[in-house]
Amino acid sequence: MSVTVFIDGAVGTTGIDIRERLSGRTDIAVVTLDDSRRKDADARAEALNDADIAILCLPDEAAREAAALVRSGTTRLIDASSAHRVADGWTYGFPELTEGQAARIAAARFVSNPGCYPTAFLALVAPLVRAGLIPADWPLTYNAVSGYSGGGKAMIAEFEGGGVDTALRAYALTLSHKHLPEMRAHAGLAHPPVFAPAVARLNRGMLGEVPLALAQLPGRPSLAAVEDTLAAAYADSALISVASGDVAAVTIEENSGTDRMTLRVCGNADSGQVRLIATLDNLGKGAGGAAVQNLNIMAGLDPLAGLIV
Numbered sequence: 001m002s003v004t005v006f007i008d009g010a011v012g013t014t015g016i017d018i019r020e021r022l023s024g025r026t027d028i029a030v031v032t033l034d035d036s037r038r039k040d041a042d043a044r045a046e047a048l049n050d051a052d053i054a055i056l057c058l059p060d061e062a063a064r065e066a067a068a069l070v071r072s073g074t075t076r077l078i079d080a081s082s083a084h085r086v087a088d089g090w091t092y093g094f095p096e097l098t099e100g101q102a103a104r105i106a107a108a109r110f111v112s113n114p115g116c117y118p119t120a121f122l123a124l125v126a127p128l129v130r131a132g133l134i135p136a137d138w139p140l141t142y143n144a145v146s147g148y149s150g151g152g153k154a155m156i157a158e159f160e161g162g163g164v165d166t167a168l169r170a171y172a173l174t175l176s177h178k179h180l181p182e183m184r185a186h187a188g189l190a191h192p193p194v195f196a197p198a199v200a201r202l203n204r205g206m207l208g209e210v211p212l213a214l215a216q217l218p219g220r221p222s223l224a225a226v227e228d229t230l231a232a233a234y235a236d237s238a239l240i241s242v243a244s245g246d247v248a249a250v251t252i253e254e255n256s257g258t259d260r261m262t263l264r265v266c267g268n269a270d271s272g273q274v275r276l277i278a279t280l281d282n283l284g285k286g287a288g289g290a291a292v293q294n295l296n297i298m299a300g301l302d303p304l305a306g307l308i309v
């Protein structure tokens with residue numbers, strides 16, 4: 001018997017991506033609403049309540065609205081928006097983040113998909129905080145560059161419509177980006193990082209980095225200790241890997257078009273300065289790939305079904 005999955009927001013960037021990923025799967029029956037009904041609250045309520053699992057690919061406000069429309073005691077939700085990432089009653093959909101998280105996702109009714117930027121930050125930082133290498137109150141900086149599809153339909157139209165004459169645009173300059181609460185909470189930090197995002201003139205791809213002065217950290221951990229801690233944290237993961245940091249360069253396109261994320265500890269063992277670097281696709285492990293991974297886990301299917309490993 002197949003699992004009925006309603007995609008709310010199926011013609012947006014993430015919705016289209018997830019629909020394409022699920023097309024052709026015989027274990028999943030996808031439901032979407034046609035153009036005349038896709039924003040109709042009654043039609044959405046019916047589809048939401050009839051579904052085994054609904055994936056919300058909507059702006060935050062519409063995602064909150066969708067969650068409130070669920071009256072059935074059985075419909076389960078995966079929310080791709082940032083509406084519920086630190087909300088009570090919701091499970092954070094990052095199966096590799098801590099031991100037991102995949103089992104918690106499997107048992108959950110309401111799962112919040114991580115943000116694309118937090119996915120890279122948390123993968124790099126959470127295991128180091130957990131291991132005591134970074135104190136919870138350490139002031140961290142997170143620099144990241146995203147492809148413009150990260151801004152959804154509107155930003156794609158902006159960059160592809162000829163109206164943008166720049167290669168790289170720094171933004172979120174008031175330092176109040178909506179991803180700060182989830183980065184702080186799920187990394188186990190006392191304070192959010194100083195987050196410096198930028199959007200580049202490429203469709204999909206992401207490179208996030210956390211610079212760290214190891215020699216100034218309380219236990220003065222070595223570069224090798226940091227790398228070993230990350231490698232141990234993701235030893236069992238098919239999607240997240242730790243590659244050698246002994247490379248001349250890392251590119252933003254490294255994992256574009258895949259659901260992989262690659263972590264590296266680059267730096268200077270003598271000076272104790274490192275750059276923790278993660279690459280992923282903002283629409284892969286950063287959105288649609290992560291949603292399908294969570295869907296597989298919640299439905300008790302092969303966790304990697306349909307993913308680009």
Ligand SMILES: NC(=O)C1=CN([C@@H]2O[C@H](COP(=O)(O)OP(=O)(O)OC[C@H]3O[C@@H](n4cnc5c(N)ncnc54)[C@H](OP(=O)(O)O)[C@@H]3O)[C@@H](O)[C@H]2O)C=CC1
Pocket residue numbers: 008009010011012013014015038039040056057058059060062080081082114115116149150151152153154282283286287
């Ligand atoms: N793009 C990315 O890389 C990532 C996106 N996300 C999150 O996923 C969510 C979707 O993002 P994205 O796909 O990029 O955004 P888009 O703007 O591309 O798509 C959003 C879709 O939601 C539709 N919509 C808006 N309001 C309603 C409503 N009330 N009822 C039904 N449909 C509605 C829009 O309709 P219309 O077409 O008419 O505008 C649009 O099709 C967002 O919360 C985003 O933050 C998360 C991680 C990464």
Ligand SMILES: CC(=O)N[C@@H](CCC(=O)OP(=O)(O)O)C(=O)O
Pocket residue numbers: 080081082114115116117146147148149150151155178197198199
């Ligand atoms: C380039 C760009 O604008 N990116 C978006 C984040 C995309 C994303 O991750 O969406 P969620 O907020 O649902 O996580 C931004 O910075 O707001």
